[in-house]
Amino acid sequence: MISSVITIIGAGPAGCTAAMALSKAGIPCTIIDQAIFPRDKVCGDALSGKVVLTLKRLHDDFPNQLGNDNNNLASHGVTFIAPNGKELNVPFRREMDLTTPPGFLSKRIHFDNWLFEQTKSSPHVNIITGVRIEKFEKKDTTWTLSDKERKTIIESQLIIAADGAQSRFAKQYGGIIPEADHFCAGLRAYYKGVKGLDKMGFIELHFVKEFLPGYFWIFPLPNGDANVGVGMRSDVVGRKKINLKDEMLHLIATHPILKGRFADATIDGTLHGYGLPLGSKKRKISGDGFLLLGDAASLIDPFTGEGIGNAMISGLKAAEIIISKWKDKNFDAENLKAYDIEVYKRLWPELNLSKKMQELVKYPWLFNLIVNKANRSKTLKETISCMFEDIDLRSRLKDPFFYLKVLFE
Ligand SMILES: Cc1cc2nc3c(=O)[nH]c(=O)nc-3n(C[C@H](O)[C@H](O)[C@H](O)COP(=O)(O)OP(=O)(O)OC[C@H]3O[C@@H](n4cnc5c(N)ncnc54)[C@H](O)[C@@H]3O)c2cc1C
Structure with missing residues (x-):
């Protein structure tokens, strides 16, 4: 004892x-x-x-x-790929007290x-x-x-x-x-030989139209490896009877951009699934x-x-x-x-x-609009860049004057 x-x-x-x-x-x-x-x-x-x-x-x-x-590989930002295929590169902000x-x-x-x-x-x-x-x-x-x-x-x-x-x-x-609406189902696989991984360790979040409200990710790893996976809220998976594994492999094999990038790629091990209890x-x-x-x-x-x-x-x-x-x-x-x-x-x-x-991914047109706009708007890009870290900046999204500023920028 x-x-x-x-x-x-x-x-x-x-x-x-x-x-x-x-x-x-x-x-x-x-x-x-x-x-x-x-x-x-x-x-x-x-x-x-x-x-x-x-x-x-x-x-x-x-x-x-x-x-x-x-x-470990240094990661300097995130690339969002909107449903219309447009990319938005958002560098992560370095914390003041970090070297x-x-x-x-x-x-x-x-x-x-x-x-x-x-x-x-x-x-x-x-x-x-x-x-x-x-x-x-x-x-x-x-x-x-x-x-x-x-x-x-x-x-x-x-x-x-x-x-x-x-x-x-x-x-x-x-x-x-x-509870299914506060829970996400996730799948992950390691791949070798995925083309076009970012040299600065930008992580990629793909919001593919046919797969919304789910998302597909490619995260670069040391030695040119990649962590590849999908996530979707469990209530949607259940309601639409989605087989996440089939969907993920289908995307890799058929998506116009992804299929080229995975043409010479091989899976290292097998696909594994696990749940994400959402806050x-x-x-x-x-x-x-x-x-x-x-x-x-x-x-x-x-x-x-x-x-x-x-x-x-x-x-x-x-x-x-x-x-x-x-x-x-x-x-x-x-x-x-x-x-x-x-x-x-x-x-x-x-x-x-x-x-x-999270609601945003339900509306592909709005997502496309934001990515298009953010590519031209310094204010919006800065806000998204800080989104992962700084709540004050994220709160800007709730401020109507913020949208006005972005519109007229
Ligand atoms: C597909 C997927 C992708 C994700 N991607 C990311 C990401 O890129 N970045 C990110 O920040 N988060 C990500 N997450 C979330 C992240 O993995 C978890 O939030 C994180 O691991 C939580 O840490 P934890 O210490 O609470 O639990 P865990 O890391 O799960 O650790 C729990 C530990 O408890 C032990 N344990 C469990 N039951 C018992 C028991 N009965 N007795 C003794 N030991 C026990 C387990 O062996 C384990 O070591 C992802 C999750 C999934 C499923």
């Missing part, structure tokens, strides 16, 4: 961030993962500026380490392993891997966690559930039931003796599909709340609800705006 005041389930970006932030404050925890690292995670592998900034908060040198690792590139592309098998190794070498962190937690029992203020065979038993006062999109804990205790709805993400983090708390951006940065931010917020309650160790629901407030104070303005922007 292991006794640990805090147990974190899941050593992905959310769990590792929480563990490292607690460790920095001298607070011990146990972090447990079913996988043995390095392990893969189905993802687009795009690390936004939000990830880089959060890493810097954990350790000043982390962004440099990311930049000096050949497993490294604004974003990176890194296969999760590498990035998560690097993060895991940093966590492992942090003081006060007890790591258990290769054990899947299946049972959670609570008596008074004590949780008992165990695997199926009860070979590993942990007693804790606080559970940090960072166990991803299929979190058992979030379902059982957090009451978070996946398009506020949820209760804490309760008596527990906090939900990252995908377990459904925090993925509904427009950009970005979840790593938000997961890491929730890890930082969880640590901040625990540090403030550590003295009296009162982890009741009332005391922990500050976590919900802090997470949504930071993330809700952009999640809410992204939810509205």
